[in-house]
Every structure is written in C-alpha cells, then in structure tokens.
Amino acid sequence: MTAAATSWPPLSRQERSVAIEVLVHGPLSRTDLARRLLLSPGSLTRLTKPLIESGLLVEVPETDAAPAESRQGRPSQPLDVVAESRLFVGFKITGDMVYGVVTTLRSDIVARHDRPLADHDPVRVADLLAEMTEEFAGAHPRLAGIGIGVGGLVEDRAVVGESPFLLWRDVPLAELVQQRTGLPVVVENDVAALVEAETWFGAGRGLDRFVVLTIGAGLGYGLVLGGRRVPCAEEDRGFGRHWILDPNGPLTPDGERGSAVSLLTIPSIRYQLRAATGRDLTYEEILAGAAAGEPMASRVVDEAARALGTLVAHIANFAMPQKILLAGEGVGLMDVAGGTVAETLRSHRHPMAAPVDLETKVSDFHDWARGAAVPAIRELVLGSAEV
The missing domain is CATH 1.10.10.10 (Winged helix-like DNA-binding domain superfamily/Winged helix DNA-binding domain)
Structure with missing residues (x-):
C-alpha cells in the first residue's frame, strides 16, 4: 500500500x-x-x-x-x-495484540480495529500495521500520519531501542511502516505518548504543572512543566522498580522488595495471590474478592492501595503538580480501595497542604492507541524540528 x-x-x-x-x-x-x-x-x-x-x-x-x-x-x-480535515492512525502494540484507532486532528476516535499479534518478527509486525492502515484508509481516506506506541525505549521517535514485551532491540519501526504505507510515522514510548495526549487534549490541557501516573502491566510516570513533557530516564526502562514504598513489603519476580512495581502492578498482585493461595486469579477476580471481604485478596489490595496513596503523596510533595491523572488498566483499584488511597495520601502530606487534585481515568488499550496518534499530530502541526 x-x-x-x-x-x-x-x-x-x-x-x-x-x-x-x-x-x-x-x-x-x-x-x-x-x-x-x-x-x-x-x-x-x-x-x-x-x-x-x-x-x-x-x-x-x-x-x-x-x-x-x-x-x-x-x-x-x-x-x-476543522478537526475532520486530517485523520491519524494510532497503534498500541502489546505482546499479543495490536490495537488500532483512527482519530481526528483533535484526537477524537472515529474508528477502531484490533488484530492478534501472532509473531514478534519486526518485518511481520510492520506488515500487519500496514494491512490495518490499508483497512482504515478504505473508509477514512484523509490519513495524514501514523503514531505507534510501544512499551520500552524509543529513540528519535523512530527506532525501538529496547522492548521487553516484544523482545526487540534496535528495530527501525518507523522506517519499516513508512516504506509499506507511504505515510509519515512517529514511534513513541506508550506512556510518553499518553502524557502528550493528555497535555494537549485531555486532563492536563492548559495546566502548567501536570503528572500522569499509570498502573497496569507496569507503572508509567510522566511530568509536564510549562506545558511540555519532561524527559525521564525511567519512563522507558521500568519506572518504579527501585522506588521503595514499603521496605517490609512483598518480594516479587519484578522489582525490588516493597517497590512500587512489586506492590502495584497487575502481574505482581496476581503473583502475590497465587503464591499465598495457589489460585491463579485475574486482576478483576482479585478486586471482586477484596470487595466481598475475602481475607487474602483484601490484604493484597489494601497493601496496594496504601502503596498507591504513598506514591501519589510523594509525587505531590516533590513535583507539586496542579493535577495528577491516574490512568491505565489497573485503576479499578480505586473503585474497591479508593478510601484507603485517599486516607494514606492525606497521612503523607502536611496538614495544611492543599488537597491533591487526583483524577482517575478508566482506560483501555484504545486509549493508549489514541495517545499514540497524538505525537504524530504534534509532529505534523509543530514541524519535526520543534517537537
């Protein structure tokens, strides 16, 4: 194509x-x-x-x-x-799926399409993205660019330097996809892309100091100062692995003992339940068990809630943002234990500190794909040299 x-x-x-x-x-x-x-x-x-x-x-x-x-x-x-005058494709690549959307110039989603990812070979992944783009173009011919979000290290908005989920190193993904589609392509770390999307079109619009914190398969963090995202070394390499929230907390295969990753990520929470009970439960089943008062699920979820409250308090104390957006597929924790999060947050703040403006956004992978489209929008609007 x-x-x-x-x-x-x-x-x-x-x-x-x-x-x-x-x-x-x-x-x-x-x-x-x-x-x-x-x-x-x-x-x-x-x-x-x-x-x-x-x-x-x-x-x-x-x-x-x-x-x-x-x-x-x-x-x-x-x-x-005229938001519909130009349309963009956004892709979020996970270990087993590609989630795709078409957005307007203001990043409103007008189409969705997902495909299983059976092969991690970069050439075959690029072929799949090109096929999905061609399908989108059939119904939406005014495509102006493609944005791709990947978990891991991305260099120059073009090369996936390292992706633990895809087992990639130094993959020129933008070039591979552009050769197949004829469209300009921007590749970005998925959290960084989400931060840019929320800064321009979402919860952070118009704010000088803004933070995005994501919980899910991993943790993500993004800081915006003066309306611009601040590059962070950890955002591409596993934020929170060494941020110790409870030195006596759980030891899990990923992250140090009591780290934010060990306490808050979905794989770590599932690991803790499996190690304690022998039962392999989904994250949603664990949250439901905690809501129903199941002892072990309640204990693990309560620990996670206190860890989240502590982490948000630390961020508020040091970054002093006007708002913190909590997003990602793990935010269901707030529905079950939001009171514990709020109580812990208050206990780690000065009594006279202003309340933290904590906004929760229930996200799915299409939101991540929408976020991936925004760096492509920004590059088109600002020009490559100014992004």
Whole structure:
C-alpha cells in the first residue's frame, strides 16, 4: 500500500502558533485569540486568512464557542479547527495484540480495529500495521500520519531501542511502516505518548504543572512543566522498580522488595495471590474478592492501595503538580480501595497542604492507541524540528 498523506499547509511560525492555539483551546473569539498570542487585530487577520483559505480553520456560530467577552464594535464569529480535515492512525502494540484507532486532528476516535499479534518478527509486525492502515484508509481516506506506541525505549521517535514485551532491540519501526504505507510515522514510548495526549487534549490541557501516573502491566510516570513533557530516564526502562514504598513489603519476580512495581502492578498482585493461595486469579477476580471481604485478596489490595496513596503523596510533595491523572488498566483499584488511597495520601502530606487534585481515568488499550496518534499530530502541526 502507498498512500498520499494529507499534509499540513506550509505555515510560518506565527501562523502555526495561531493554528495550535485554536486546535488545543478553541473555538476562540478573535479578541480572545489576539489577547492570548499578544497580537494586534490587524496581525491576527493577516495570520488567520491563509488558515481559513486552506480549510484548516473555519468560522463557527457564536453558540459553539465559549461565552463571548463583552467587546465593542462589530462582533466577529469565533474560529475553530476543522478537526475532520486530517485523520491519524494510532497503534498500541502489546505482546499479543495490536490495537488500532483512527482519530481526528483533535484526537477524537472515529474508528477502531484490533488484530492478534501472532509473531514478534519486526518485518511481520510492520506488515500487519500496514494491512490495518490499508483497512482504515478504505473508509477514512484523509490519513495524514501514523503514531505507534510501544512499551520500552524509543529513540528519535523512530527506532525501538529496547522492548521487553516484544523482545526487540534496535528495530527501525518507523522506517519499516513508512516504506509499506507511504505515510509519515512517529514511534513513541506508550506512556510518553499518553502524557502528550493528555497535555494537549485531555486532563492536563492548559495546566502548567501536570503528572500522569499509570498502573497496569507496569507503572508509567510522566511530568509536564510549562506545558511540555519532561524527559525521564525511567519512563522507558521500568519506572518504579527501585522506588521503595514499603521496605517490609512483598518480594516479587519484578522489582525490588516493597517497590512500587512489586506492590502495584497487575502481574505482581496476581503473583502475590497465587503464591499465598495457589489460585491463579485475574486482576478483576482479585478486586471482586477484596470487595466481598475475602481475607487474602483484601490484604493484597489494601497493601496496594496504601502503596498507591504513598506514591501519589510523594509525587505531590516533590513535583507539586496542579493535577495528577491516574490512568491505565489497573485503576479499578480505586473503585474497591479508593478510601484507603485517599486516607494514606492525606497521612503523607502536611496538614495544611492543599488537597491533591487526583483524577482517575478508566482506560483501555484504545486509549493508549489514541495517545499514540497524538505525537504524530504534534509532529505534523509543530514541524519535526520543534517537537
């Protein structure tokens, strides 16, 4: 398959600034947009004209925008991005599945498609991604790019340096997929991609200091300062393996004794139940057992809840974020033991500290795939040199 990408129009730096402001925060009145970007009305008119002519921006009815400010003179219609003008494919690769989505320019999902991953050979994986892209393109021809999320170390948004789930080293995944699809491809660590998605279009939009913490098969952490993600050495190599939350805590095959990984990840929680009872239960069965008062399940879930409260408190104490987003397939812990998490969190904070704004987002792998699309959106909008 070879596709013609729906490219971003050639824009100056100031035109890009206008487009990004409307993309992330719109619809916006011209008055609000000029104030945000410190532009005169004449300069704003000059900058928006080519964006409207290219079909990227459009005037929308006043009711579609935020309440207009009081202003003098002839009212103008707010500006918004034509989100469907460009579409993106996002893939999340796990050890046994590929989850795929098509998103708009604002990362709203318009299609989903999943395929089993029977082979980890990089060439065959690239072939599978190309097949899925071709299927998407049949119904959604305005594809502008592909984003791929992988657990592990990703270099230059193109090469999977190391992936423990896929047993890969130095795989040029972006090149392999681009050769087969003809579309620009961005590869990113899955947690980093999710952080960027939430920063631009989700819980962190408009915040200066923001944290994403994910719990599931592993732990993920992302810090945003000044609206930009801060690179973290551990985000690609197993965050939390050496962050000791309880020195007397459990010893599991992955992570140090009492580490965040040993206490909080789904495999570790399942391992603890299996070692204690001989029963191989799913994570959902363990949570249900704890909710029903089953002693061993309750003990393990309570330990995990206290560990989570401690971890969130440490993050709040040192990073001082305006909000912490808790996401991932393990967030069901909050439904069963959210009270213990909150109590532990308060006990590890100064009595006069402001309450932590902890938002929980129930995620599935399509959310991770959506997150993977956002670095591709960002690269198209910002230009490769600015991402």
